[in-house]
Amino acid sequence: SENKPLAGRHVIITSGPTHEPIDPVRYIANRSSGKQGCELAMAAAKLGADVTLVSGPVSIADPPGVRVVRVTTAKEMLEAVEAALPADIAIFAAAVADWRVAAPSVSKIKKSASNAPPALSLAENPDILKAIAQRSKGRPALVVGFAAETHDVLVHAKKKLKSKGADWIVANDVSPQTGIMGGDRNTVHLLTSAGVESWPEMTKADVAAKIVERAAKHLASLKRA
Numbered sequence: 026s027e028n029k030p031l032a033g034r035h036v037i038i039t040s041g042p043t044h045e046p047i048d049p050v051r052y053i054a055n056r057s058s059g060k061q062g063c064e065l066a067m068a069a070a071k072l073g074a075d076v077t078l079v080s081g082p083v084s085i086a087d088p089p090g091v092r093v094v095r096v097t098t099a100k101e102m103l104e105a106v107e108a109a110l111p112a113d114i115a116i117f118a119a120a121v122a123d124w125r126v127a128a129p130s131v132s133k134i135k136k137s138a139s140n141a142p143p144a145l146s147l148a149e150n151p152d153i154l155k156a157i158a159q160r161s162k163g164r165p166a167l168v169v170g171f172a173a174e175t176h177d178v179l180v181h182a183k184k185k186l187k188s189k190g191a192d193w194i195v196a197n198d199v200s201p202q203t204g205i206m207g208g209d210r211n212t213v214h215l216l217t218s219a220g221v222e223s224w225p226e227m228t229k230a231d232v233a234a235k236i237v238e239r240a241a242k243h244l245a246s247l248k249r250a
């Protein structure tokens with residue numbers, strides 16, 4: 026219908042950081058409030074979609090009207106996304122840790138005057154966006170990634186569009202002076218095969234609404250094709 030263009034569609038959204046354990050009390054993480062992902066989930070639900078939000082540890086409330094799957098690590102996030110397939114649209118807004126501790130300690134690592142600081146050996150985490158975008162079977166019709174950069178935003182985002190196999194990349198400058206990280210506003214660029222669109226600064230809710238509207242239009246055009 027006109028105001029529920031995503032009715033009957035399944036949308037998967039990843040959001041928040043991942044936490045990669047060092048030991049039972051310590052972890053490695055990325056900075057992420059989960060606000061943009063939460064807004065995307067609510068915006069998709071508003072357009073009638075069935076929404077699965079796979080969220081890392083965040084302090085904000087779960088959005089209403091959405092299936093929320095809480096995970097901790099990148100590996101768990103990938104498993105939860107795969108378990109939620111099939112989907113029409115997948116939007117990867119999570120700030121996934123690129124590395125995990127290869128062999129987390131099962132007990133708390135103790136500090137002692139005689140011991141040197143522990144050396145952490147890291148292993149690469151799965152790239153969830155890439156794994157889903159490059160699936161030969163069951164790839165969502167529209168796969169959207171985010172690119173959070175602190176410099177040369179468009180250069181890095183263009184590379185990501187290709188290397189990850191995403192249909193769209195939403196790029197934003199998250200250098201500290203922008204206030205985007207943890208804030209309620211965002212300034213983004215939408216990269217598609219057709220080129221780059223730079224959107225004016227707006228709320229994360231408005232960014233989410235625009236992305237989801239575009240996604241609905243895109244799906245409708247695929248159907249007609």
Ligand code: C5P
Nearest residue numbers: 117118119121151152153154170171172
């Ligand atoms: O490579 P980078 O982390 O900057 O790429 C950002 C995009 O890739 C985001 O959409 C993010 O959610 C996704 N990503 C992912 N799994 C990773 C790393 C990033 O899904 N391990």
